[in-house]
Amino acid sequence: MKPALGVCYYPEHWPEEVWAEDARRMAETGLTWVRIGEFAWSRLEAEPGKLTFDWLDRAIDVLGNAGLKVVLGTPTATPPRWMIDKHPDMLAVDAQGNPRRFGSRRHYDFSHAGYRAECVRIARLLGERYGRNPHVQAWQIDNEYACHETTVSFSRTAVEGFRNWLAQKYQSPEALNRAWGNIFWxxxxxxxxxxxxxxxxxxxxxxxxxxxxxRYHSDMVVAFNKAQADVLHRLTGAPLIHNYMGRILEFDHFDVGADLEIASWDSYPIGFLSDRVDETSEHKHRFLRQGDPDMQALHHDLYRAVGRGRWWVMEQQPGPVNWAPYNPAPMPGMARLWAWEAIAHGAEAVCYFRWRQAPFAQEQMHAGLLRPDSAPAPALAEAAKLAEELAAMGDITPVQARVAILFDYPSAWAWEIQPQGADFDYFALVFDFYRGLRRLGLSVDILPTDTPDLSAYKLVLAPGLFTMPAPLRERLAALEGIAIVGPRSNTRTEDFAIPVPLPPALPDLDATIALTESLPPSVAEPLAQGGHVIRWLERLEGHADVVVETTSGQPVLVRRGPLHYLAGWPDAEALSRILQTACKELGIATTLLPDGLRVRDTATRRFYINYSPEPVTHDGMTIAAADVTWKDLP
Amino acid sequence: MKPALGVCYYPEHWPEEVWAEDARRMAETGLTWVRIGEFAWSRLEAEPGKLTFDWLDRAIDVLGNAGLKVVLGTPTATPPRWMIDKHPDMLAVDAQGNPRRFGSRRHYDFSHAGYRAECVRIARLLGERYGRNPHVQAWQIDNEYACHETTVSFSRTAVEGFRNWLAQKYQSPEALNRAWGNIFWxxxxxxxxxxxxxxxxxxxxxxxxxxxxxRYHSDMVVAFNKAQADVLHRLTGAPLIHNYMGRILEFDHFDVGADLEIASWDSYPIGFLSDRVDETSEHKHRFLRQGDPDMQALHHDLYRAVGRGRWWVMEQQPGPVNWAPYNPAPMPGMARLWAWEAIAHGAEAVCYFRWRQAPFAQEQMHAGLLRPDSAPAPALAEAAKLAEELAAMGDITPVQARVAILFDYPSAWAWEIQPQGADFDYFALVFDFYRGLRRLGLSVDILPTDTPDLSAYKLVLAPGLFTMPAPLRERLAALEGIAIVGPRSNTRTEDFAIPVPLPPALPDLDATIALTESLPPSVAEPLAQGGHVIRWLERLEGHADVVVETTSGQPVLVRRGPLHYLAGWPDAEALSRILQTACKELGIATTLLPDGLRVRDTATRRFYINYSPEPVTHDGMTIAAADVTWKDLP
Amino acid sequence: MKPALGVCYYPEHWPEEVWAEDARRMAETGLTWVRIGEFAWSRLEAEPGKLTFDWLDRAIDVLGNAGLKVVLGTPTATPPRWMIDKHPDMLAVDAQGNPRRFGSRRHYDFSHAGYRAECVRIARLLGERYGRNPHVQAWQIDNEYACHETTVSFSRTAVEGFRNWLAQKYQSPEALNRAWGNIFWxxxxxxxxxxxxxxxxxxxxxxxxxxxxxRYHSDMVVAFNKAQADVLHRLTGAPLIHNYMGRILEFDHFDVGADLEIASWDSYPIGFLSDRVDETSEHKHRFLRQGDPDMQALHHDLYRAVGRGRWWVMEQQPGPVNWAPYNPAPMPGMARLWAWEAIAHGAEAVCYFRWRQAPFAQEQMHAGLLRPDSAPAPALAEAAKLAEELAAMGDITPVQARVAILFDYPSAWAWEIQPQGADFDYFALVFDFYRGLRRLGLSVDILPTDTPDLSAYKLVLAPGLFTMPAPLRERLAALEGIAIVGPRSNTRTEDFAIPVPLPPALPDLDATIALTESLPPSVAEPLAQGGHVIRWLERLEGHADVVVETTSGQPVLVRRGPLHYLAGWPDAEALSRILQTACKELGIATTLLPDGLRVRDTATRRFYINYSPEPVTHDGMTIAAADVTWKDLP
Ligand SMILES: [Zn+2]
Ligand SMILES: [Zn+2]
Ligand SMILES: [Zn+2]
Known part of the structure; x- marks a missing residue:
């Protein structure tokens, strides 16, 4: 695979006179993809039914003639103002009962059939006009589903849809009452x-x-996306893509991804460090202008799974953004580093967001590759350098990792619904495990829980999996390598009840959760083997072999052969020890990387990515701050 | 009195086949009371008017035949779904104007006459059927009034009720305008x-x-409760009970209690430590798995007053709960300790909540005496041990304390309405005084302010009493022992105005509050006699004798003979000194107890209760962590 | 000018019998002004159209006959209850869509034409009756516009007014779409x-x-005020006043002030320190009972500009208030100090709020000059002492400062709308600059940005000015003294877009903001010249002379001759150095004052005002804590 670079562009924001020059400069920079159109509905259809495609025809022509390939977006994240008059109840409703109004974006209810039909209509019109256009080589459907907490709506429409969905699922109110335990109150x-x-x-x-x-709302996102995908699949052979976000788990991305050819995501490392990474202020200070060293990689690996191997970064932060609490500038080199890291994780394309900084409206403080005055912003030269490096490197072939983490969106919802401890959070738990593996120098695959065959993996982690269907439990029990399940895995039935016999009920593992404690931040239970359990501690009964225990002798990690159950949330030290021990048993070499350095293997190379603000020395090399380098693998 | 143990049970949650075995195990554990039915309305009346009592008949039979006495609850805290269709305006309305909807519990408005009539109807039907049933030896009306902030409703119904209540009270708008000072704006x-x-x-x-x-809303709770109590009193001779909550002050419990035979409360020491005790994080860490050493005792003493001597713990925490921010497990021994402490304070019965952990619905993470798989949870053995100890001990006779604190619900409302300092809180003030007495080894009575005769008490504390009617002031002034009034006592008229002559206006005590300061947490005014004043400091004028003053000579505690006025909020050191000095003058022996140890006297015994996480040595004994012991009094 | 003292009085709150004695005591104290009437609408018009002026006639007579001059308020901040029935949609609506209801004050929507007409009617009735009354020598319109966040209303009325306002401004939707950049989404x-x-x-x-x-809502406040001013101007020759508040910036005070003769404000130093000064807790602790040493002065200077030289303190805190999180009492002397400071800054009058503490309603914990029992509160003697001192001193003549800060309300709105960094705040920025000047012993003028002639000033600071019209930029570039512009000045067009060519685009200053960083509190960029940049740092390009740079060589302060641009938010140390350097170049003497001491010059005297809690020694004098003294200027 030959990875490519691209950029997001809004011809409708600029005088038509500058399009050609913009396209020329994009090509000159070494960009090959340009995404357009995803917010342009009001320019395509200023009044209901009055379609105006000529400007888009010309824009695609200008870009295509400059040698660029177009990703064309369906503009359904930004319905025009007239749409609200046509479908007054299409707005989502917040938990307080207020409609979420027109004036920004994503102002629609996934449950609304009328709006969904409008989206299919505009997608069909676009597909009919551009589905076979040779410059349009990929499509994006909508934009950042769920962003701004837009998955769930408390509207009448959603409630009616929910009732039908429940009727389909349960067939009778009695069945639902039993499943939910409604007798309770x-x-x-x-x-x-x-x-x-x-x-x-x-x-x-x-x-x-x-x-x-x-679950209902997740299904509505899937259905909304599928309606557009279905009509576009009939009209184009180009791949369909959606651009997901970081740490947004409100719908099942695997389900949406099943209807698309490629997954992509919008990677804003500095913004995310500030507003959605759970870390100490020291850590945030250290990585202020670089972003967290594992946050991007986790999403790369996750969306590689969502895309069944095919994935992009659709929006790559190029400079300061406008939406985080504080918005520092990236350290010189980071715009290149972030893209290299994505490529090392197998990205087919990385597109910077956006070409030119918009001087108006909501994102005027969001940097682009160009400044508002069209002068180059710092990231432009980094993109050009990267394009040259990519051209020089040639093919990059991904490789399957030996270590995997199972990831499950419904588990995220479940723990949000019932955290039991105020800071128990599914993503944070998975992130700790992911970081633990990465700090040991390991490449990781993230897998959906219905992955039919896990046999190629030596080590499989299954933290926090709400419900584990019997086949999954069997697959893990049958693994030749090591499986580490828990904490809180398989503790609920599909009906959100505690199963009896009690959890975790793993095949042939004699371990039962007799009692569960959630612990405040001031408490850390010391382990005899080093490190501590924090936040969550289950009291196990049974005769499974004890691998790790508290200093008072309470089992924390137990096993039957390769199948382990972990009964608490380990801190970084304890987790590192557990993972190192497992890897040693499996013959997987590990090395504790210098702080901020990460490595990632492709089929033929090892990439070294330095997020730290100073040079690090490792493997006989010194890697500058914010630099990336690589070695051929033997 | 022979205290008894019991448990809360939900036959409707379990297959009828297991009832008999459950009952047998309860009796075997030494439990004698079983509370049932308080959430079962939907099972009793699945459709309006279609009553189904047979299952309850059988449940009572099974339990009674096992030797258990039944507390039968009226199910009015959980009206079924059809009730909302019948009375669409019965839902309480929150301060933002949103109805608080069906789907959990306590979804009703105390002001709603239609719903109140439904409650009387179901109470009458239950009373008619079970009022003379020999197994039903007590009744519980509704469940945890006010829990989940359900006292006050901003509904149309409540507003109309309020207007009528005001018309009754003031007779004319002019009188109301004058009383409220409406001319102001x-x-x-x-x-x-x-x-x-x-x-x-x-x-x-x-x-x-x-x-x-x-006041209006408190009266509505009283009226709601009285309506059911009246109908049940006509149909049964068994005592009527309500189960109050911890640190919930939104209605006047003395008023509700006046219509019932017995008071009870639901004691969740670990949950309360986490979510409603004002304490440092060090303190919360130290008592993480035991609960605060004074929180339960204060409520025991308060509800003993509400029940005019007769009171229970209706729900006793047995293990981790589901509703606090963090939910650790009790230290082994605490399930026994908490119950012993209640008994030492005069409880007639202590019922654990609940028999078996429910694997479904809202409280699935709330422990019971049994696990969801019916295996014993840790508390079961502690309950059995306690039952044996009680059987061995025989009668326990309460005794009147020599020290009392006056407690007043309207004062709590008043200080919430007008805190003046952001952390001025009536309960916190009373709690400090209560803890100060307990740390000196004293048993305390809590009394309503209309207690007609205080003469049996040597020391009476009256902190923060909003309004003190003249007879109360006279009673305190006439006390032979010592009365300590203040801070902020008698500073408002019944109409919530500053009285002129200025407060505290105590009989013959020449002290006037010239000015009041509320102080931020960073300020502590040092006292010449040791300790500090925090939060609140009144500037006194007058010629009363100064007992305690600031280092700059401002009077803080003044007296005329036995009548004291305290013009500030003392910190623990200052308060301890003040109380010790008073006790010394009164000939009451005090001893500063080791941290976490508390004592409580009955007529013939002194109980020693160790909340600390390590053994303590006192009175020549070493008492293990989480242990209770006792000595005969001389 | 001979400054005077006064007091706020509510005859309607007290029995008519005490008016004469109150008036006598006021005069005896040395007060000459008495403000009345501003909340008395319900007493003037208890039913629609039923006017009752006789009590007010008598009150004015009693006060006037005692030698007092009356400020008569229009009572439009407190419409009576019947007004809501007459104009049910006159209530403002909060951002959640709820009407803000009757029951306190300021319950009206500035956009509501019907209510505005009612206000004009009552103002006319008052003007007709008292416009030529010799005792009524000034008028106050309404009370504390914007207090309690009452400027903006989300009502239907406001939205309709807004649409008309937009139509007037933009003339066509297309023009508005272009100006706002609505194509964006x-x-x-x-x-x-x-x-x-x-x-x-x-x-x-x-x-x-x-x-x-x-902007629309600010205009509505202006129009509301002007409607009353217009009718009163026709009926009286006495000056019209409004009493503004502290750190409330929601409307353009210069615009409102243009229609009035005198500006005034309500100065609550201790309350403001607690609830609206951004400072460390150490600072707040140090000045707990004095207030911040610069907060009052800044407002004095600001409102002097709003009043075009004529200004008052209409409400002066005399003791503890009721509305701050904590409400300590002023240190003895502060009630005198605050008033003296106002007078040193040019106040024509200082009125204490209020005469007698009200024992009822919302402000019962707000001190007055008298206690509720009519005994003197501590401030009464301080007011009397001050009156004597004023009488002894004779005329006080203000003088123009040599240093000015440009102040702009729309900039405050802009930075609130787009802070970019969570703690970027326009007022806080201006306050830092103001404090920086004051700590150097300088007297400061605050000026509106349209001040036609700045030539009398040697040093002009223009921090954070959202938009700088070309004439303003020219005036600053043409200054003979030094102008320091920035940070973030002139970074937006009138349409809230980034201008191209890029900011700051100052005449002949070769400096361009290439990129902007907002920085979290943990980051401080060290400067080569000492101190740090915090919060905000712009990356400049261009060849202007660099005056201050970061230790890594990034320009922070650049200049072309006297015109400077400051590209970041300096901390106190850096700012002090920058200001001292500029003053040295200009030949303005500076001296770093002892902590808490401030000075202010009039034409003939220098006043020394000691806010610190201990005596300070300066200029050969020792000034006691909370004391004021003065020296003749040479
Ligand atoms: Zn985005
Ligand atoms: Zn409860
Ligand atoms: Zn005010």
């Missing part, structure tokens, strides 16, 4: 029509109710 | 119908308005 | 009637939309 329903959204209840609603509510 | 009303709830005003509403609003 | 409007308030959008609304929304 006389919450039984006599008809599906009595069921409401689980908001504004006096105290917490039934978690089973909320879980189905969350 | 042209807030006068021409008719009662113009008066609204005091929410959503531009800036703070008139505190007199809010105070009446709070 | 397909936010174009086809008609003005489609435009809504910018609340409840899914993510942030267009900043240009919000900016116009804020």
């Amino acid at each position: 006389s919450m039984d329903y006599a008809e599906f029509a009595e069921i409401d959204a689980p908001n504004l209840t006096v105290t917490e609603p039934n978690p089973a109710h909320v879980m189905d509510w969350r | 042209s807030m006068d009303y021409a008719e009662f119908a113009e008066i609204d709830a005091p929410n959503l005003t531009v800036t703070e509403p008139n505190p007199a308005h809010v105070m009446d609003w709070r | 397909s936010m174009d409007y086809a008609e003005f009637a489609e435009i809504d308030a910018p609340n409840l959008t899914v993510t942030e609304p267009n900043p240009a939309h919000v900016m116009d929304w804020r």
Whole structure:
């Protein structure tokens, strides 16, 4: 595979006179992809039914004639103002009952059939006009599903959809009452029509109710996306893509991804460090202008799985952004480093967002490759340098890792619904495990829980998996390598009930969770083998072999042969020890990397990526701050 | 009195086949009481008017035949879904104007006459069927009034009730305007119908308005409870009980308690430490798995007063709960300790909540005496041990303390309405005084302010009493022992105005509050006699004798003979000194207990209760962590 | 000018019998002004159209006959309850869509034409009756515009007014779409009637939309005020005044002030220190009972500009207030010190709020000059002492400062709309500059940005000016003294877009902001010349002379002759150095004052004001804590 670079461009924002010069400079920089159109509905259809494609025809022509390949977006994340008059109830409703109004973006309800039909209509019109256009070589559907907390809506429309979804699932109110345990507080329903959204209840609603509510909304995102994918698949052979976001878990990305050819995501390392990485302020200070060393990589590996191997970075941060609490500039070199890291993880393309900084509207403080006055911003030269390096390198072939983490969106919803400890969070747990592996120099695959064959992996981690279907438990128990399951894995049935016999109920592993503690930040239970358990500690009963225990003798990690159950949340030290021990047993070489350095292997090379603000020495090389280098693998 | 143990049980949650075995195991454990039915309305009346009592008949039979006495609950805290269709306006409304919806519990408005009639109806039906059933030896009305902030409702129904209540109270709008001082910002009303709830005003509403609003809602709780109590009193001779909560002060518990035979409360020491005790994180860390050493005792003593001597713990935490920010497990021994402490304070019964952990719905992470798989949870053995100890001990006779604190619910509302300092809180003030007495080894009685005769007490504390009617002031002034009044006591009239002559206006005590300061946490005014004043400091004028003063000579504690006025909030050191000095003068022996140890006297024994996580040595004994022991009194 | 003292009085709160005695005591104290009437609408018009002036006639008579001059307030901040029935949609609406209800004050929508007409009516009635009354020598219109966040309303009325305002401004939707950059996310409007308030959008609304929304509301305050001013100007020759608040910037005070003769403000130093000064807790602890040493002075200088030289303190804190998080008492002497400081800054009058503490309603914990029992509160003697000192001193003549700061309300709105860094705040920036000058012993003038002639000033600071019209840039470039512009000055066009060529685009200054960083509190970029840049750092390009740079060589302060651009937010050390250097170059003597001491010059005297809690020695004098003294200037 030959990775490519690209950029996001908004011809509708600029005078037509500058398009050609812009296209020329893009090509000159070494960019080959240009994404356009995803917010342009008002320019395509200023009044209902009055379509205006000529400017887009010309824009595609100008870009294509400069040698660029176009990713064309369906503009359904930004319905024009007239759409609200046509479908007044298309707006999503917040948990307080207020419609979320026109005036920014993503102002629609995934459940609204009328709006979904409008989206299929505009997608069809675009597909009919550009589906066979030779310059249009990929499509993007909508933009950043779920961003700005737009998955769940408390609208009448959503509630009606939910009732139908429940009727399909449970067939009778009695079945639903049993499944949810509605007898608990006389919450039984006599008809599906009595069921409401689980908001504004006096105290917490039934978690089973909320879980189905969350599943329903995830399904609506899938259906919304599929409706557009279906019509475009009939009209074009080009691949379909969606651009997901970072640490947004409100819908099942694997389900959406199943209807698309390529997954992509929008990578804003500095913004994310500030607003969605759980870390100490020291860590955030150290990586202020670089971003967290594992946050991007985790998403690269996750979206590689969502795309079944095919994935892009659709938006790559090039400079300061506008939306984080604080917005420092990237250290020189980072715009290149981030893209190299994506490529090392197998990205087919990395597109910078955006070509020229917009001097107006919401994102005027968001840097581009060009400044508003069209002078080069710092990232432009870094992109050009990277393009040259890529041209020189030739093919890059991904390789399967030996270590995998199972990832499951419904588990994220479940732990959000029932954290039990105020800081118990599924993503944070997975992130700790991912970082633990990376700090040991390992390349990691992230896999959906229904991956049919895990036999190629030596070490498989299954932290926090809400519900583990029997086949999954069997697959893990049958692994030749080591499986580490837990904490809190398989602790609920599909109906959000505690299974009896009690969890984790792993095949032939004699271990039962007798009691669970969530622990405040001030508590860390010391382990006899070093490190501590924090946040979460399950009291195990049974006769499984004890691998790790507290200093008071309470089992924390138990095993039956290769199958392990981990009964608590290990701190970094304990986790590192557990992972190193497992790797040693498996004959996987590990090395504790210098702080901020990460490595990633492709089929033929090892890439060294230095996120730290100073040079690091490793493997006989000194790698400058914010630099990337590589060695051929033997 | 022979204290008894019990448990809360939900036959409707389990297959009928297991009831008998459950009952057998309860009896075997030494439990004698079993509370049932309080959330079962949907099982009793699945459709309006279609009553189904047979399952409850059988459940009571099974339990009774095993030798258990039943506490039967009226299920009015959980109206079924059909009730909302029948009375769509029965839902309480939050301060933002949103109805608080169906889907959990306590979804009703205390002001709603239609719902109140439904409650009387179901209570009557239950009373008619079970009022003379020999197994049903006590009744619980509703469940945890006020829990989840359900006292106050901003509904149309409540506003209309409020207007009528005001019309009754004031007779004319002119009288109301005068009482509230509505002239202040042209807030006068021409008719009662113009008066609204005091929410959503531009800036703070008139505190007199809010105070009446709070009084009205307290009265509605009293009326709601009385309606059921009245019908049940006609149908049964068994005692009526309500189960109050911890640190919930939104209605006047003395008023509700006046219509019931027995008070009870739901004691969750570890959850309360986490979510409603104001303490340092060091303290919370130290008592993480034990609960605060004074929080339970204060409520025991308070509810003993509410029950006019007769009181229970209706729900006793047995293991981790589900609802606090963090939910650690009790230290081994605490399930026994907590119950022993209640008994030492005079509880007639202590019932654990609940028999078996429910694997479904909202409280699935709430431990029981049994695990979801019916295996014993740790608390079961502790309950059995306690049952044996109780059997061995025989009668326990309460005794009146020599020290009392006056407690007043309207004062709590008043200081919430007008804190003046951001952390001024009535409960916190009383708690400091209570803890100060307990740390000196004293047993304490808590009394309502209308206690007609205080003469049996040597030391009476009256902190923070909003309004002190003249007879109360006279009673305190006439005390032979010592009365300590203040801070902020008697500083408002019944109409929430500053009285003139200025407060505290105590009989013959020449002391006037000339000025009041509230102080931020960074300020502590040192006292010449040791310790500091924090949070609150009144500048006194007058010629009363000065007992304690600041290092700059400002009087803080003044007296005329036995009558003291305290003009500030003392820190622990200052308070301890003040209390010790008073006790010394009164000939009451005090001893500063080791940290975490508490003592409580009955007529014949002194109980030693060790909340600390390590053994303590005191009175020549070493008491293990989480242990209770006792000595006969001479 | 001979400054005077006064007091705020509410005859309607007290029995008529005490008015004469109150008036006598006021005069005896040396007060000459008494403000009355501003909340008395319900007493003037208890029912629609039923006017009752006789009590007010008598009150004015009693006060006037005692020798007092009356400031008569229009009572439009507190419409009576019947007004809401007459104009049900007159209530402002909060951002969540809830009407802000009756029951306190300021319950009206500035956009509401019907209510505005009612206000004109009552103002006319008052003007007709008292406009020529010899005792009424000044008028106050309404009370504390914007207090309690009452400028902006999200009502239907406001939205309709906004649409008309936009239509006037832009003339066509196309022009508005272009100005706002609505193409950005397909936010174009086809008609003005489609435009809504910018609340409840899914993510942030267009900043240009919000900016116009804020401008519209400011204009509504101006129009509201002008309507009353116009009618009163026809009926009286006495000066018209409004009493502004501290650190409330929601409307353009210069615009409102243009229609009035005198500006005034309500000065609550201790309350403001607690609730609206951004400072460390050490600083707040040190000045707990004095208030911040610069907060009052800044407002004095600002409102002197708003009043075009004529200004008062209409409400002066006399003791503890009721509305701050904590409410300590002023240190003895502060009630005198604060008033003296105002007078040194040119106040014509200082009125204490209020005469007697009200024992009822919302402000019962707000001290007065008298206690509720009519005994003197501590401030009464301080006021009397000050009156004597003033009488002894004779005329006080203000003098123009040599140093000025340009102040701009729309810039405050702009930075609030787009802070870019979470703690970037316009007022805080200006306050840092103001404090920096004051710590050097300088007297400062604050000026509106349209001040036609700046030539009398040697040093002019223009921090954070959102938009700088070309004439302003020219005036600053032409200054003979030094102008320091920035940070973030002139970075937006009037349409809230980044101008091209890029900012700051100052005449002949070769400096361009290539990139902007906002920095979290943990980051401070060290400067080669000492001190640091915090919060905000712009990367400059160009060949202007570098005056200050980071230790890594990035320019921070650049100049072309006297015109400087400052590309970051300097900390106190860096700012002091920059200001000292500039003053040295200009020949302005500076001296770093002892902590808490401030000086202020009039034409003939230098006043020394000691805010610190201990005596300070300076200029050969020792000034006691909370004391004021003065020296004749040579
Ligand atoms: Zn984005
Ligand atoms: Zn409860
Ligand atoms: Zn005020």
